[in-house]
Amino acid sequence: MSNPPLEPSTTPPVPVVLDVDTGVDDALALMFAVRHPAIDVRAITCVAGNTDVDQVVTNSLAVLDALDAPDVAVARGAEQPLLGGSRDARHVHGADGLGGQRLSSSSRMPFAGGALELMRMTILDSPDPVTLVSLAPMTNVALLLRAYPEVKENLRGIVAMGGALEGGNATPVAEFNVWHDPEAAAIVLASGVPVTLYGLDVFSRVVVEAETYEVLRDDPDPAVALAGRLLAHSHEVIRSDPRVGHGGLVGDAGAVCSVASPGLLTTRRWPVHVALAPGLTRGQTVVDRRYVLGEDAVHGVDSLGHLVDVAVDVDHEATRDLFLTTICAGPQASHGDDTARAVQR
Numbered sequence: 001m002s003n004p005p006l007e008p009s010t011t012p013p014v015p016v017v018l019d020v021d022t023g024v025d026d027a028l029a030l031m032f033a034v035r036h037p038a039i040d041v042r043a044i045t046c047v048a049g050n051t052d053v054d055q056v057v058t059n060s061l062a063v064l065d066a067l068d069a070p071d072v073a074v075a076r077g078a079e080q081p082l083l084g085g086s087r088d089a090r091h092v093h094g095a096d097g098l099g100g101q102r103l104s105s106s107s108r109m110p111f112a113g114g115a116l117e118l119m120r121m122t123i124l125d126s127p128d129p130v131t132l133v134s135l136a137p138m139t140n141v142a143l144l145l146r147a148y149p150e151v152k153e154n155l156r157g158i159v160a161m162g163g164a165l166e167g168g169n170a171t172p173v174a175e176f177n178v179w180h181d182p183e184a185a186a187i188v189l190a191s192g193v194p195v196t197l198y199g200l201d202v203f204s205r206v207v208v209e210a211e212t213y214e215v216l217r218d219d220p221d222p223a224v225a226l227a228g229r230l231l232a233h234s235h236e237v238i239r240s241d242p243r244v245g246h247g248g249l250v251g252d253a254g255a256v257c258s259v260a261s262p263g264l265l266t267t268r269r270w271p272v273h274v275a276l277a278p279g280l281t282r283g284q285t286v287v288d289r290r291y292v293l294g295e296d297a298v299h300g301v302d303s304l305g306h307l308v309d310v311a312v313d314v315d316h317e318a319t320r321d322l323f324l325t326t327i328c329a330g331p332q333a334s335h336g337d338d339t340a341r342a343v344q345r
Contacts, residue, residue, distance in 0.1 A: 013037060013039055013040035017132050027059065027063045028230055029135055031253070034067050034331075042073075045074075045077050050092070055096065057076050075117075075119075087180060132157075133255065135255060135256075138188045142188050152192065161198050164199045175285070178284075189305065202314040207246060208250060234248035250320065257323055266313035269309050269310070273305030
């Protein structure tokens with residue numbers, strides 16, 4: 001199913017830092033980001049989430065090998081949330097975080113300076129504003145913004161897979177990435193950097209049907225075949241969910257698709273508050289969708305949160321097709337700016 005390479009974009013590619021907890025759908029997101037000509041992956045930083053942070057680093061490097069990707073710096077970040085211990089999602093992503101794919105160990109070496117230093121260098125050294133794409137608990141991002149607030153001046157914005165309007169997956173009301181480290185999410189939303197939340201409401205709508213991913217599994221391109229296997233694993237895990245039971249989710253990759261093609265996403269700017277108190281609602285993204293003043297505001301007890309661009313709809317068919325076309329296009333030529341590559345060598 002491999003296609004000819006995508007036509008080069010007529011506009012410069014968007015410089016991107018990807019912050020990941022590479023499980024199944026983060027791997028799909030890495031594939032899309034590396035292969036789409038409108039995205040220039042300057043750095044990849046790793047954080048505990050779907051699996052432990054060392055496994056995340058291992059998985060990220062192995063996926064880059066499968067892609068035959070150019071050198072890109074990969075760094076180890078936080079191994080636990082700001083408060084409390086790490087709680088993984090291996091029941092969804094498998095013991096290795098990649099659904100048992102058993103990818104070969106990579107000879108690539110992670111950046112020795114760690115995630116925060118790599119993020120700081122990459123953002124400040126970029127001649128163009130950087131988009132920070134968070135596909136994981138926001139621990140690394142929160143630490144970066146607190147330790148090096150000067151990076152805000154060269155951030156175009158943050159696109160984060162996180163949150164939910166209507167219901168959660170980690171709890172009845174909380175999405176996993178925010179629930180895993182709600183304090184970090186609260187810091188990021190309050191940072192003053194423009195944030196787009198690609199939450200569960202759109203996340204669960206972009207699906208690759210079984211008849212398509214079965215074809216991908218037999219593709220001679222190792223990355224395409226890996227994508228097919230990962231989508232098959234996703235389908236097996238979510239088969240019982242009536243919303244998405246007819247295929248495998250591209251998941252986090254949908255958020256990266258929206259960076260390459262922003263018109264795929266419909267957003268509304270609303271105040272968002274992250275619930276931090278212990279109990280059933282911890283990690284909930286409370287989105288204020290009211291059009292009229294409420295009694296809380298009248299009586300001065302409102303806590304409306306911070307204005308965030310919340311994804312409310314996605315062109316799911318166009319996103320699916322963009323994802324498939326991109327990963328099947330084969331390796332792209334590396335971009336001209338070698339700033340982030342150089343820090344690894």
